[in-house]
Every structure is written in C-alpha cells, then in structure tokens.
Amino acid sequence: MTDTEILNIFTRILRDLLGDEGIVLTEATERPDVPGWDSFAYVNFIVAAEGQLGVRFRVADVESFQTVGDIVAAVQKQSGNPA
Amino acid sequence: MSTSRYIIVWTSAVLLLLVGAGIFNLAVDPFDVFGVRRIDGFNATKPQASDHTFLAKSHQLARQRPATIVLGSSRPDIAIDPYSKIWPAEFMPVFNFGIPGNELFGIGRNLEQAAATGRVKFALIFLEAEAILSANPSNLPWTPPTPFENARDALKSTLTMSALGASLATVLTQRQPDNPDLNERGATSEAGFRGEVRIDGYGELFTQKNDWYLTQARQAARRWVGQEEQLFGPESPSFLRVREMLGLCRLRNIKPILILAPSHADRLETFAALGLWPAIETIKRGLASLGDEAEVWDFMGYDPQTTEAVPRRGDFAGQVQWFWEPAHFKRALGDLILRRIFGEPGDFGVLLTPVTIDARLAHVRAAQESYRTMYPTMRKRLAQE
Amino acid sequence: MLFNSYEFLLGFLPLSLGIFYITGTYSRERAIQWLIAISLVFYAWWRPVNVLLISPSILVNYGLARTMLNLGERRPRISNTLLWVGIAFNLTFLGYFKYLNFFEATLNDVLGANMVLTELILPLGISFITFQKIAFLVDVHAGRIRSFGLQDYCLFVLFFPQLIAGPIVHYREMMPQFQMATCQFNGRDFAVGITLFFMGLFKKVVLADAVAPYVTNVFASASGGQSTSFLFAWLGAIGFTLQIYFDFSGYTDMALGLARFFGIKLPVNFNSPLKATNIIDFWLRWHVSLTRFLTAYLYNPLVLALTRRRAAAGKPAFSGRNTTLGAYVTLLALPTVLTMFVSGLWHGAGYQFLLWGLLHGLYLSVNHAWRVLRPRFWQGPSYQRLMMPVGFALTFTAVVAAMVMFRASTVTAGLRIWRGMLGMDGIALPGAVLHRLGGFGDRLMTHGVIASGASGSEFVALAGWTLLLLAIAWLAPNTLQMLSMYEPALGVKPLPDRWVAWRPSSGWAIGMAFVAVCGILSLGRVSAFLYWQF
Secondary structure, three states, X not given: OOHHHHHHHHHHHHHHHHOOOOOOOOOOXXXXXXXXXXXXXXHHHHHHHHHHHOOOOOHHHHHHOOEHHHHHHXXXXXXXXXX | OOHHHHHHHHHHHHHHHHHHHXXXXXXXXXXXXXXXXXXXXXXXXXXXXXXXXXXXXXXXXXXXXXXEEEEOOHHHHHHOOOOOOOOOHHHOOEEEOOOOOOOHHHHHHHHHHHHOOOOOOEEEEEEOHHHHHOOOOOXXXXXXXXXXXXXXXXXXXXXXXXXXXXXXXXXXXXXXXOOOOEOOOOOEXXXXXXXXXXXXXXXXXXHHHHHHHHHHHHHHHHHHXXXXXXXXXXXXXXXXXXXXXXXXXXXXXXXXXXXXXXXXHHHHHHHXXXXXXXXXXXXXXXXXXXXXXXXXXXXXXXOOOOOOOOOOOOOOOOOOOOEOOOOOEOHHHHHHHHHHHOOOOOXXXXXXXXXXXXXXXXXXXXXXXXXXXXXXXXXXXXXXO | OOOOOHHHHHHHHHHXXXXXXXXXXXXXXXXXXXXXXXXXXXXXXXXXXXXXXHHHHHHHHHHHHHHHHHHOOOOHHHHHHHHHHHHHHHHHHHHHHHHHHHHHHHHHHHHOOOOOOOOXXXXXXXXXXXXXXXXXXXXXXXXXXXXXXHHHHHHHHHOHHHOOXXXXXXXXXXXXXXXXXXXXXXXXXXXXXXHHHHHHHHHHHHHHHHHHHHHHHHHHHHHOOOOOOHHHHHHHHHHHHHHHHHXXXXXXXXXXXXXXXXXXXXXXXXXOHHHOOOHHHHHOOOOHHHHHHHHHHHHHHHHHHHHHHHHHOOOOOOOHHHOOHHHHHHHHHHHHHHHHHHHHHHHOOOHHHHHHHHHHHHHHHHHHHHHHHHHHHOOOHHHHHHHHHHHHHHHHHHHHHHHHHHHOOOHHHHHHHHHHHOOOOOXXXXXXXXXXXXXXXXXXXXXXXXXXXXXXXXXXXXXHHHHHHHHHHHHOOOHHHHOHHHOOOEOOOOOOOOOOOOOOOHHHHHHHHHHHHHHHHOOOOOOOOHHHHO
C-alpha cells in the first residue's frame, strides 16, 4: 500500500468518526490542527485504523506519534514496507 | 530596547518604588512603631495603629519607660486616659497597655513585658469576668524581642502592602471626625464609638451588642457552667496565674491594683441568665482572698452608673452618660474609677478583702433583685431566648 | 521554602542563581551539579527528613530504569516485569504516605473497625514526584529514552522550580534543554523570567491571598455546622474557585519564570481555564500537565485495551454518530469516570476529593455524549451562536459546584454549601448591607430576603474581590499570550501582535516593576500554595 492510500483510509476513518466531511489529512497534519480530534477521538481512530489495516500499534508508540506521517510510517514498518 | 537595558530599568524602578514606599511609610509611621513626629493634618492621629494595638503599643512601651502601666482588654484601652488629671504625681507618666480581646494569660504576658522596661512602679490590672472565663492557659512566657524580631517589625511597618495601605488610610482620613486615634501613651480615643453612636444611636448599639454578646456567651457558657472551681478555684491555672503575676510585682517592686471592670446591667443580666453568676462569685471570692497581697477593687455590680437607662432603638437624641455599649464604659466612668482608687469617697466600687467579700456579694445580689423588679424587660427577653 | 517568602526571594534565589551563572562561565558540568545541590537544599528546607524519604525512591527508580535500558528490546518479558515492579513500587510509596491513614479510616467507617490511624509525615510534593517517576519508567520501557546517567536523572526529578507542584514534566522535553543550556546569564531569558515570576507572585500574594480569608470564613462556618444562605454559598464557592485559580496560575507562572532563569522552558500548565466553553476544553486549560499525564498513561491505554477487546469480540466500536449505547458506556463513560476518580484520589485522601473527581468524570462523559448525540438533531449556525454562551455559563457553574468539594473539609460541609447554593437555606444579606440599600433593601425583604447578623463589610469585601477577580480571569489576557513572542512555556507559538504583547521597553519595565513591588510588599503574610498539599 502506498502512503497516499493509507492517508486516504485515515481521512475516511476520521471523517466518519468526527462527522466532518471537510477533513483532509496530510503527512504533516497534527492532532491540534483538526478541530475535535481530542485524545478520545484519537484512540478510536487508532483502533479503527488497526482494524481496517490489520496492524497493531504498541501503546507506547500510540503516545509517541506527533504527526499523521508518523502513523503512516508505523503502518508501513509493520507491513514490511519501510518508508 | 535591549533586554539588558530592560533589566536595568526594571531593577532601578523596583528599587526606587521600594525605597519610596519605605520612606513614605516611615514618615507616616501608621502603627507608631518608630515614634516619628506627629504632624497635624498628615499623621497626627493614628487610626490604623488602633487596629494593630499590640504591635504599636509594644514599640510605644519600649520608648516610654512609664511609671504606671494599665493592663487589660479594649475596655481600659478606651476608657482609661493616661493624661487624666486624676493621676497622682508619683504615678506619672502612665502608659495604657490595654489590648483588645485580651484574656488573663495575655494580660500576664503584658505585665512581664511592661516589668522588663524596669521603671514601672504601679500596675493597674483591669480584669473582667470575661478575661478570666475565657482564659487561655499557656505556659508561654513573654520573651524580649530578638534583633531578628525587631527587624521583622521594622520591615513589616515599612516594606509591606499592609503598611502602605495603612499609611495611605492614615493620611487620607486625618480630617474625619470619627477617626479613632492611638495616642503616644497607648490610649485609643473614643472617636470610633462616638461615630457608631451618631450613626446608629445608643438604643441600636446596645441591642446589637447585647445580641452579639449573648450568642458569644451562650456558646461558651456550656463550657463554663458547673466548672466554677476549675475556672477560678484556688487550684485553677487562672488563679495560680494571677498569684504568679502578683509574685512578679513583688519581685520588681511594682504595686499591683487589681480592678474588676464594670459592665452595664444588661451585660450582667446576660451572665445571670446563662447561669454564670456562681462563676462570677467564685472569681470575686478568689480575688478577695488575695486582698492582703494586692489592692482588689470590684466595680462589677448594680450601681446608678451601671443601671443607667438606655434609649430605645431609633432614638438618636437619647444619651447614655457612662457607657458606649454594654461592655465598654466611657472615659467619664474610667475617671470615676480612678477617683475611687485614689481615695475619693463614694458607693461605686468596693475594695475586696476576706472581710468585705460576703457583704459585697450579698449587696450585689440584693441590688440585682431590685434592678429586676424595676426593669423586667431585659430579663424577660433573655428568658424567651 | 515557599516561592513567596522573604528567605526564598532575598536569600535562596539570588544566591543560587548568582553562583549558577558564575560557575557556568567556566564549567557547565559544575553548574548543573550546583543546580542539583540547591534543589536538594530547597527540598530539605521545610523538613530535612524529606530528603531521606525521597532519596531511596530515586535510587530504586534509577536502578530499575538502568536495568530496563540495558536489557533494551532483547528481553521484553523481563523489561515488562521491571516496569510493573517500578510502577507498583512508586504507587506503594505514594500510597503508604498519602493513603494509609485514609484507607484505615475508610475501613473503620465501612466495617466499624477501630483501627488506630497511622499519622505519617507526607513528603512534600510526593504526588507530583511520583507521577513524574512513573512517566519516566514508562518512557524508558517504550524506548523513548535512549541514554541517561544518575546525574541526569537526579536533575530531572529534583529540578526545584517544578519539584513540589509541577508542571509534571517529561524527561524527553527536559533533558535536551538541559543539554543545550549555556548555564550562563542570558538577558533575554532573565527578562522573561522576572516578568513571569513576578506576575505569578502578584497573582498569588496580591490576588489569591486577598480573597482567601473571606472564602475561609464561609467554608469554616459550613464546617462548624451552620447553614449557608444562597448568596454566601455562591460567593464562597466562586470566591474559592478564583482563589485556587489565581493561586495555581500564580504558582505556575512563578515556576515557569524560575526555570527560565536557568534557561529552561517548562511545559504549559495553565491557560485561562475559566474561559473554557465546555468541560473538555476546561481540562485542556486547567493543570494541563496533569491532564496530559493521565491521558497518556491511564486513559488512553485503558480505552485502547477496551476498544480492542470489543473489536475482538465483534461488538461495535465507537464511531461518531452511529455509536451505540454499549460502546458509549464501556469505551467512554467508564474510562473517563475512572480516570477522574484517580485524579480525585491523587489530589487528596478524602471522600470529598473522590466526589470531586467523580463529578468531573460525569461532566466529561456528558460532554462527550453531547458531542455524539447533538449532530443527530441540531446542526447549523444557530448551534454555535447559542451554545457558545450557554456552554460557557454551564461549564463555569459545573466547575464552581465541583470546587466546593475540593475546598470543603468534609463531604458534609460541602453538601451544606450545595444546599445553600440551591437556595434551600434561604436568601440572606447582612442587615447592615440591607439597611444601606434603603428602599431597594425593603423591597428585597418583602420578596423573602432575610437580614442576617453577618458582617456587612466582610460580605462587601468577599463580593467585591470575587467580582474583580472574575473580571480579570475572564477579560484579561494571560501570561502565555502576553509573552507569546518569547515562548514563555514550551511550545507556545507567537500570537499575532496585540497591545498587550510584552516587549522590552521602558513602559513595560516600569509597569512590571510596579507589579513586582506590589508582590514584594505583600510578602509579609505567609501563605502556602494550595497545590503544595497534593
């Protein structure tokens, strides 16, 4: 899967979660950039992403992600495609 | 502006403001800690010092070296005039060390503090039933202030916001007529009460204060009733403390005069209604038993002065000659007390001794009875509560 | 040693800073060691035994962390065990000192037992220090910290500006700063430092301490068993909210300023929480570093685990508008309430703190539920227009109501204030105030307002200070905004220039000197920071 595909999936998940069709995620997006993407919505986003992409993040990593790009990289690493 | 310049300007401004505040406070000297000259219209009266009596009076005392010291609570503080013409020459100069809210053990510490000045020859110790009833036993002796404590006092009365506020208030309220003053001999003027009377009238003031004292005393009375011996029996800490004070006077060649301060009959009736009369008689008996160690004067009775009628609420013209409110007597009565002590004949106040005590107690009880038949209202009101 | 004491301001601080700057000119290493030494002195000042209590805990934590670091990712199972041993050790340490007494008392209450309560000296700041140590262990375990020595660790734990009452910092945000610090005098840092520190001092000793005695009277009379009438109850509750607001805000500014003297930026901890328009927002502004800690180390792992379990069981997860009630309860309400319960317990060993925590848990759950449900029936611009002011008022009321429990000496006393706030004990004004109001006062009395014997001047002072502080909290810009151009706290971004933006100019120097002098002149009375008790 390419980074862009993963980004598209992420965007889809977050739009559903927050009920906001205007959301567009990029690699540089940080949580505070998206209104309503609080820590709770974040955890739900992570679990939804895990479910759809068939990956599993470490709890510690979940706390470390700064940007959406970090999450994309972690997905790629787990699926064996180092970015 | 560079940040280093900013820091220099800031630091200079801080120092300048601090020094300015310090000099201003020193010049006004709102708590009379330094004893600077009082200038008319600027800082001649010191209303703020009367809110910090202990701080102010401690420093005044250290400067005054008085021959006579007046001890007690806010009652002598207001009613005993150190400049009164009645004082015999050997008693002068007099310093009034009355501290509002004082109780027996505090008075004891004040005596130690006054004795340490080394020149005191006479001590007028004003006790009132409340000072003994609410005595707060403590073994804490008075200790002379350390240089550190003196520095702290100096700092507190120059470089603090409260001192600055007090200085401003002092300067701005110089011309107000109801401004109480603490004069250099430690006496608080009657201006505060005069103002209250002007606004509320004697009737209102007596009613409010009676209510207040009643609530206060009612809570405490539960602890006191039935505890007479523990409160002031011969083995009680309070009684021993009084003896200790007399011992100190003997040691320092100070002549002690103990005075049971007068209260208005309203107040006496409050005590009686709460069942405190036995406690008061125990106190009087205890003090009478000291009769050969000290002069003990009892002004706590039903006399023409203390049973003076009080105007109704809302009556602003009516006057009271001897009292401001039930517990605080006027300087007029303070002078009368001094007259009696210094030998003027009269019926107000009795010298308590083992010989006179029984007659005195019986006399007060009889006077109490006849007062009640004459003025049943107060009694009835108290009974309803 | 309190930040707001003469000995700190005139003795400890100038001395430790002076020597730090001088030492720093020839050896960074020595300057850092000096900083650790003075931090120990600072900690020991109040009760020297504190150092003896805290030192073994530092060494154990250091040992565990080193071992985990050496194991790396080679032996995950042992590393896991060590982490849990470490967390258990720290919680036991905290529990022993802070909660043994409460635990015994609770057992006595519940079982009617008659255990003798153990009275222990609570080491200062232990709650903050414990959380910080746990965060460190977790970070080492997660591989977020690659290398550290004993000296680094001691500096991280003991750095005195944030030692007693936070902000709760992370190793990874502090250590790079210490490594970069010049340990020498820097005009820019120093100017920002004095501004922050003295603004904080002003908030604490001029604002918070001014309202404190009147608030104390209201709560003391409730503790004494007296009923509290409507206005007094509300003024007491709002007054206390503002007291703790300026107390904590002041402390935080002072901590930020002190750290800045050493060239260190602490994280944001306080950001005008009373301007929040919902309770979630409130917790992103009040005690930010605690919220951050609890979210990262308790709430998120909990929700993650619960969500995965539900996903594995094939039940629906939380998904925006389509969320089911079951998902809401297990994945949101439950962990939220639990987290805030822990927060309550952390703040104090007492039922009233637990109640405070549970209340906030409830508030947050309702807030989250609203976020899910509201879009189903109410959308569009009318929502924003209406809900901003309503949410603001609602949040304020909820925070104030909960604060009552934070201040009350017992739950019973807190309930008595709540009764009063609900108007169940009547509306009263001091007689003196009612009489001055003249005709209006009479009209009030015909509408059921009672004249009470309370002191009129005290009522006026409480009301006056409360209104003034409220105006400041709501209308004034905060220190982070004023200093945004100079990154007053870690990660603060410059805001568009406004008239309140601080800059080094003579006007600001004189204004800030005035603020500082007001603070210095108010040092006379000693009063501890409210957060130092936790």
